[in-house]
Amino acid sequence: MKTKKEKVLGSDRRDFLKLAGVGAFAGGAAALGATKKTKAADAETPASRGYHETDHVRKFYRTARF
Amino acid sequence: MPASQAVTDGNFGAELSEEDASRSALYRLLGRVLVAPPTDSMLAAMAVLKGDDSPLGRALSDLARTAETSEDLEREYHDLFIGLARGELVPYGSYYLTGFLYEKPLANLRRDMALLGIARREGVREPEDHVGAVLEMMAGLIDGSFAPPVNDFAAQQRFFATHVEPVAPRFFSDLEKADAARFYRKVAMVGRLFLEVETFAFQLT
Secondary structure, eight states: OOOHHHHHHHHHHHHHHHHTTSTTOHHHHHHHHHHHHHHHHHTTOGGGSSSOOOHHHHHHTTTSOO | OOHHHHHHTTTTTOOOOHHHHHHHHHHHHHHHHHHSOOOHHHHHHHTTOOOOSSHHHHHHHHHHHHHHHOOOHHHHHIIIIIOSSOOSOOOBHHHHHHSSSSSHHHHHHHHHHHHHTOOOOTTOOSOTTBHHHHHHHHHHHHHTOSSSSTTOHHHHHHHIIIIITTTHHHHHHHHHHOTTOSHHHHHHHHHHHHHHHHHHHHTTO
């Protein structure tokens, strides 16, 4: 059961985040959703790029299940 | 793709608040462009981001505008982070905290990764305390990509205090001033402002 104090602090934090511009980042989730979907397609065209996204770079950041 | 679907991927069915969905998306975006240069499709997705009128929002809009016209990001990334022996910056927690790689901060991170059930991918040779990787771990802690408990606020707070706050703000400040930074200067501004918000927000609970 949340005490009144916990509730107040929780909404302070949420209000602050909203005010600070974090809550409005609606496009961000979609942008990253798009990158998740298209990642496979990008992996098919390394030859066209000067920098080759090697396996170890690609795997490096996948320390979490994406 | 609707934002609501994106936020429920991988979080074991729990619903994220709008703020947590935003926070996770921001951490993931920042982390992803730091571990490798963004692909063309990522840049296209970033180009349509719209921030509000807050300092962070304006920095996001600025990043979006820069994403639209950025070229030769592979070279910029290489000059900043790879180089011959090293890039302009060395984006690892151990380096920022001790001046050397493979130090105690990495050991601490590995300990916490084990506790949180985050595994290092096979075949990865770089140390785990790459700033980008740590930010992606933070995203996973928020959106429940890792094992339950989902969205454990105390775990987020501990992880932030131990692995993010002592390193990433200074890193972003350095990145903002780096000679080779163009696109990544805008990334750094978003990162710095976002982490200022996060640091303060964690104190509010």
